Amino acid sequence: xxxxxxxxxxxxxxxxxxxxxNLEAGGQASVTAVLRxxxxxxxxxxxxxxxxxxxFVKEWRPTHILHSVPDVSxxxxxxxxVILVTTKNVPDISPMVVELIYPAVxxxxxxxxxxxxxxxxxxPIIAAFPTNPVISxxxxxxxxxxxxGHIVHDDRxxxxxxxFHSPISQIPEGKxxxxxxxxxxxxxxxxxxxCTYDSNVAFxxxxxxxxxxxxxxxxxxxxxxxxxxxxAGFPIEDVIRPLMWEIWRIARAKGHELPESVIQDMIDCDPxxxxxxxSMQQDIEKGNFIExxxxxxxxxxxxxxxxxxxxxxxxxxxxxxxxxxxxKESKGLVILPAKGDPTRPMLQFIKQKDVFLGPDxxxxxx
Amino acid sequence: xxxxxxxxxxxxxxxxxxxxxNLEAGGQASVTAVLRxxxxxxxxxxxxxxxxxxxFVKEWRPTHILHSVPDVSxxxxxxxxVILVTTKNVPDISPMVVELIYPAVxxxxxxxxxxxxxxxxxxPIIAAFPTNPVISxxxxxxxxxxxxGHIVHDDRxxxxxxxFHSPISQIPEGKxxxxxxxxxxxxxxxxxxxCTYDSNVAFxxxxxxxxxxxxxxxxxxxxxxxxxxxxAGFPIEDVIRPLMWEIWRIARAKGHELPESVIQDMIDCDPxxxxxxxSMQQDIEKGNFIExxxxxxxxxxxxxxxxxxxxxxxxxxxxxxxxxxxxKESKGLVILPAKGDPTRPMLQFIKQKDVFLGPDxxxxxx
Numbered sequence: 001x002x003x004x005x006x007x008x009x010x011x012x013x014x015x016x017x018x019x020x021x022n023l024e025a026g027g028q029a030s031v032t033a034v035l036r037x038x039x040x041x042x043x044x045x046x047x048x049x050x051x052x053x054x055x056f057v058k059e060w061r062p063t064h065i066l067h068s069v070p071d072v073s074x075x076x077x078x079x080x081x082v083i084l085v086t087t088k089n090v091p092d093i094s095p096m097v098v099e100l101i102y103p104a105v106x107x108x109x110x111x112x113x114x115x116x117x118x119x120x121x122x123x124p125i126i127a128a129f130p131t132n133p134v135i136s137x138x139x140x141x142x143x144x145x146x147x148x149g150h151i152v153h154d155d156r157x158x159x160x161x162x163x164f165h166s167p168i169s170q171i172p173e174g175k176x177x178x179x180x181x182x183x184x185x186x187x188x189x190x191x192x193x194x195c196t197y198d199s200n201v202a203f204x205x206x207x208x209x210x211x212x213x214x215x216x217x218x219x220x221x222x223x224x225x226x227x228x229x230x231x232a233g234f235p236i237e238d239v240i241r242p243l244m245w246e247i248w249r250i251a252r253a254k255g256h257e258l259p260e261s262v263i264q265d266m267i268d269c270d271p272x273x274x275x276x277x278x279s280m281q282q283d284i285e286k287g288n289f290i291e292x293x294x295x296x297x298x299x300x301x302x303x304x305x306x307x308x309x310x311x312x313x314x315x316x317x318x319x320x321x322x323x324x325x326x327x328k329e330s331k332g333l334v335i336l337p338a339k340g341d342p343t344r345p346m347l348q349f350i351k352q353k354d355v356f357l358g359p360d361x362x363x364x365x366x
Numbered sequence: 367x368x369x370x371x372x373x374x375x376x377x378x379x380x381x382x383x384x385x386x387x388n389l390e391a392g393g394q395a396s397v398t399a400v401l402r403x404x405x406x407x408x409x410x411x412x413x414x415x416x417x418x419x420x421x422f423v424k425e426w427r428p429t430h431i432l433h434s435v436p437d438v439s440x441x442x443x444x445x446x447x448v449i450l451v452t453t454k455n456v457p458d459i460s461p462m463v464v465e466l467i468y469p470a471v472x473x474x475x476x477x478x479x480x481x482x483x484x485x486x487x488x489x490p491i492i493a494a495f496p497t498n499p500v501i502s503x504x505x506x507x508x509x510x511x512x513x514x515g516h517i518v519h520d521d522r523x524x525x526x527x528x529x530f531h532s533p534i535s536q537i538p539e540g541k542x543x544x545x546x547x548x549x550x551x552x553x554x555x556x557x558x559x560x561c562t563y564d565s566n567v568a569f570x571x572x573x574x575x576x577x578x579x580x581x582x583x584x585x586x587x588x589x590x591x592x593x594x595x596x597x598a599g600f601p602i603e604d605v606i607r608p609l610m611w612e613i614w615r616i617a618r619a620k621g622h623e624l625p626e627s628v629i630q631d632m633i634d635c636d637p638x639x640x641x642x643x644x645s646m647q648q649d650i651e652k653g654n655f656i657e658x659x660x661x662x663x664x665x666x667x668x669x670x671x672x673x674x675x676x677x678x679x680x681x682x683x684x685x686x687x688x689x690x691x692x693x694k695e696s697k698g699l700v701i702l703p704a705k706g707d708p709t710r711p712m713l714q715f716i717k718q719k720d721v722f723l724g725p726d727x728x729x730x731x732x
Contacts, residue, residue, distance in 0.1 A: 221587060222688045231703060231713040232691055238684035272710050273703065311677030318604035319685075322588045325598055337597060337639065344638050347597040 004030040005186055008080040008104050009062070010069065010097075011087030012038065014143030017047055017151050019084060019115060019187075020062045021054060026189025032064035032080070039067050041148035051143075051153040053192045071103035079106045082183060084113045088283070088291040089121050092324065097121070098128040107131045111179040115139050115159070117212055117279070118294025119205065119302065122164040130170040133179035136201045137161045138208050142270075144282065154274065157193040159184075162201025206251040207258055211266045212278070213296050214243040217316045220280035220290055220323065227275040236267055239312075246310045250299055253306040280320075289327055292320035370396040371552055374446040374470055375428065376435065376463075378404065380509030382452030383413055383517050385481060385553070386428045387420060389450075392555025398430035398446070405433045407514035417509075417519040419558045437469035445472045448549060450479045454649075454657040455487050458690065463487070464494040473497045477545040481505050481525070483578055483645070484660025485571065485668065488530040496536040499545035502567045503527045504574050508636075510648065520640070523559040525550075528567025572617040573624055577632045578644070579662050580609040583682045586646035586656055586689065593641040602633055605678075612676045616665055619672045646686075655693055658686035 005028055009020050012033045023029040035042055046059035072079050083101050097114070105112065108131045114121055115137035125134050142155025161184050163176035180197055187195035198204050215226050218239055229235035244263045251258050270276040280290045296317045303310040328334050328349065337345040371394055375386050378399045389395040401408055412425035438445050449467050463480070471478065474497045480487055481503035491500050508521025527550050529542035546563055553561035564570050581592050584605055595601035610629045617624050636642040646656040662683045669676040694700050694715065703711040 218685070218688075222685055222692070224688050224692060228691070228695075228702075228713070229688070231711075232688075233712060235684065235688050235691075238687065239681065242680075273705055273707075311675075312681045314608075315605065315678045315681040318601065319584070319588055321604060322584075322590050322595070322598075322601050325594070325601075326588070326590060329594075336594075339639055341639075345597075346599060347594070 004028055005081045006078055007031045007082045007084055007186075008070070009033040010083065010085045010101060012042075012062075013086065013145045014151055014153065015115060015139055015141055016084070016086030017049070017145070018051065018053075018141060018143045018153050018157055019086060021047070021049060021051070021057065021060065022157060022190050022193055023084075023187060024062060025054065025192065026186065028186055028189045029082075030064075031062040032066060032070070032078075033062040034066045034069055036067070038145065038148035039065070045149055047149050047151060049151045049153065051151070052155065053153065053157050054190075069100060069104050072106055073103070080104055080110050082111045082113060082186075084115060086115045088279075088289070089116055089118055089294045090289045090291050092293050093289050093328070096124050098124050102128070105129055105132060111135055111183060113137050113161070113183055114164075116294075117208070117216075117291060119209065119298035121294050122166070126164060126166045126169050130168060133171065133176040134164045134166075134169070135161055135176070135180045135183055136164045136205060138198075138201060138204045140208070142276065155271065155276075159187060159193070159195040160198040160201055160204045161187070161195060162198045162204075203256045203258070206247075206254070206256045207262060207266075209251070209295070209299055210244050210247050210258070210262055211269060213247050213299050213313065213316075214240050215266075216278035216280045217292065217296050217320055218243070219278045220284050220292070221316065221319050223281065223284070225275040225277045225281070226270045227273050230267070230272070240267060243312045243316065246303070246308075246313050247299055250303045250306065250308050250310060253308050254302060284323060284327070287327060287330055290320060290324055292317070292324065296320055370394055371447045372444055373397045373448045373450055373552075374436070375399040376449065376451045376467060377453030378408075378428075379452065379511045380517055380519065381481060381505055381507055382450070383415070383511070384417065384419075384507060384509045384519050384523055385450060385452060387413070387415060387417070387423065387426060388523060388556050388559050389553060390428060391420065391558065392552065394552055394555045395448075396430075397428040398432060398436070398444075399428040400432045400435055402433070404511065404514035405431070411515055413515050413517060415517045415519065417517070418521065419519065419523050420556075435466060435470050438472055439469070446470055446476050448477045448479060448552075450481060452481045454645075454655070455482055455484055455660045456655045456657050458659050459655050459694070462490050464490050468494070471495055471498060477501055477549060479503050479527070479549055480530075482660075483574070483657060485575065485664035487660050488532070492530060492532045492535050496534060499537065499542040500530045500532075500535070501527055501542070501546045501549055502530045502571060504564075504567060504570045506574070508642065521637070521642075525553060525559070525561040526564040526567055526570045527553075527561060528564045528570075569622045569624070572613075572620070572622045573628060573632075575617070575661070575665055576610050576613050576624070576628055577635060579613050579665050579679065579682075580606050581632075582644035582646045583658065583662050583686055584609070585644045586650050586658070587682065587685050589647065589650070591641040591643045591647070592636045593639050596633070596638070606633060609678045609682065612669070612674075612679050613665055616669045616672065616674050616676060619674050620668060650689060650693070653693060653696055656686060656690055658683070658690065662686055 007029045012035050020031040046061045049057040111133045113135040122134050138160045140158040143153040146152050161180045163180045184195045184197040283290045300313050300317050333350045335348040373395045378401050386397045412427045415423040477499045479501040488500050504526045506524040509519040512518050527546045529546045550561045550563040649656045666679050666683050699716045701714040
């Protein structure tokens with residue numbers, strides 16, 4: 001036992017691995033990482049990281065590596081002070097984050113940090129763990145796992161954290177805010193990255209959605225990176241900018257007065273000629289599920305509730321849902337009807353219970 | 367010389383080849399086909415056709431095969447009674463049909479039949495050839511060139527023809543109508559297909575746009591065929607049906623009172639489980655340019671002129687334009703700016719003069 005903060009990381013792709021590295025670099029945290037697709041590669045060779053913040057790092061491993069989420073009710077199991085969730089959110093496909101982290105949460109103790117994209121991701125978490133602080137993390141990092149265990153981190157790590165607020169939480173708001181501040185301090189301990197406590201993190205989350213619901217979705221649909229869109233011009237003016245204004249208007253109706261200048265800022269936020277592919281585009285190229293429900297679907301549903309027109313977003317959402325269906329089919333989760341059946345049956349979906357973490361996973365410490 | 371009608375076919379893919387075959391099967395037409403990508407294959411082996419209307423046909427050739435559009439001003443050149451154009455319309459990329467057919471048109475004589483998709487395709491033709499009848503052909507065929515010279519024709523050939531009307535035409539409307547009726551009779555002579563004179567062919571063209579501007583565009587963007595969309599259900603309800611209503615409302619504002627039932631008819635018009643891919647989807651898969659400007663762009667511009675909202679179509683148009691840019695780049699027609707140039711230059715387009723028919727083509731008779 002040490003006096004370090006015991007952090008459980010769920011989801012060690014680009015964002016999660018850099019978070020783990022940075023937390024351990026600060027010297028105040030001990031990270032246990034739950035790995036899935038890259039478990040074997042990292043077990044054998046560790047992570048190889050090329051980082052704009054931390055330099056070149058070879059054969060690095062977090063303090064512990066697991067292949068499944070630990071059950072803290074097991075005798076002798078450590079408890080976790082922080083669970084840092086950096087998985088994708090694909091509520092239309094896989095177990096909710098709630099089910100995933102359930103065995104590792106200690107009520108009244110563990111802070112749950114959702115360093116994830118999208119809107120309304122906290123609602124099921126707060127409902128399931130009403131005695132735990134639930135913290136909103138908005139990451140502005142650019143980091144990609146190029147192959148299992150290989151991370152290229154080429155846009156600086158900047159994180160805003162704050163408390164999610166909800167009337168169904170059973171702890172005082174001040175406790176969640178304090179927990180968010182503690183995490184910000186822990187994440188800043190390396191001195192290499194900026195992690196800021198943000199009292200209005202919901203504003204920041206909407207601000208990021210201006211980029212994510214638009215560039216991210218359109219790049220995923222078309223397969224075009226953000227550089228080419230800017231270099232051609234018309235994709236921005238015909239598609240991206242009108243979509244960004246739709247999100248801007250929904251945010252405003254939700255009470256987040258984003259400045260008008262945020263539109264151009266977000267259009268220009270990627271480096272000019274790195275030909276950056278946002279996460280959903282990368283996911284489609286890799287045949288992974290896309291997290292379009294929280295990134296595009298939830299803002300759209302907010303628009304519908306508020307009566308704000310969002311016709312472009314509505315079309316984008318439908319197209320992304322079609323892409324997700326194709327990914328399901330490529331993973332064997334769709335059964336097409338028998339040829340020539342005169343009753344014209346619909347296709348069927350096979351439920352996949354465990355996308356992130358399989359039932360056959362074993363607990364293995366480093 | 368025969369007393370047969372001398373037909374020049376421009377564009378011998380699925381639709382064009384079946385038209386040529388059907389015209390010659392009727393015994394009243396002699397077809398000269400201008401081939402491009404399949405010229406060598408057809409020269410050597412002829413066309414191999416599997417047709418729902420005409421059965422299996424092996425090593426078939428039209429009366430004449432050419433590799434470029436003939437110049438009728440050359441001494442001894444035959445003149446053409448009909449020029450049947452079945453190329454795609456890609457005005458954003460390649461020479462207009464006008465430039466393509468110019469050498470083969472005999473003023474005051476040749477009927478120009480545009481058996482092509484989309485809206486406003488006749489405007490430049492009538493402007494360039496004001497003394498020629500210009501005929502609108504709406505084809506409902508399903509025919510695909512699966513490899514050079516191999517045609518699979520699996521949905522019956524049905525054609526509606528009528529006269530394009532325009533105040534800038536210099537011939538009486540009656541003359542164009544008569545020419546359309548003559549062509550309908552010529553095309554029906556085989557007894558195998560239905561070619562009907564349609565006094566309101568503009569209505570039929572809009573009716574077909576209900577399918578083409580929606581299914582065709584969305585299948586192209588997503589890569590999903592029409593069967594899967596119907597079998598899943600949500601792609602129809604979330605995307606296709608709302609887009610179809612947009613086209614329906616534009617058509618109505620243009621004076622074409624399509625019945626409401628046309629929406630469901632068009633949703634269900636493909637065979638249930640043939641997994642049909644509309645033409646633009648096929649083009650994207652083959653790396654060909656897509657004819658989205660006349661199929662989606664023109665209806666959208668009509669909507670703008672008329673003040674009819676078409677936000678879904680607007681988004682679809684922008685996405686298709688992005689896909690076309692990618693096809694341009696894949697064909698070497700895009701120059702990306704030099705890496706790291708601080709002036710952030712835009713990408714450049716290389717003009718491609720001849721997409722259909724190259725300058726090196728030679729006149730060759732069969």
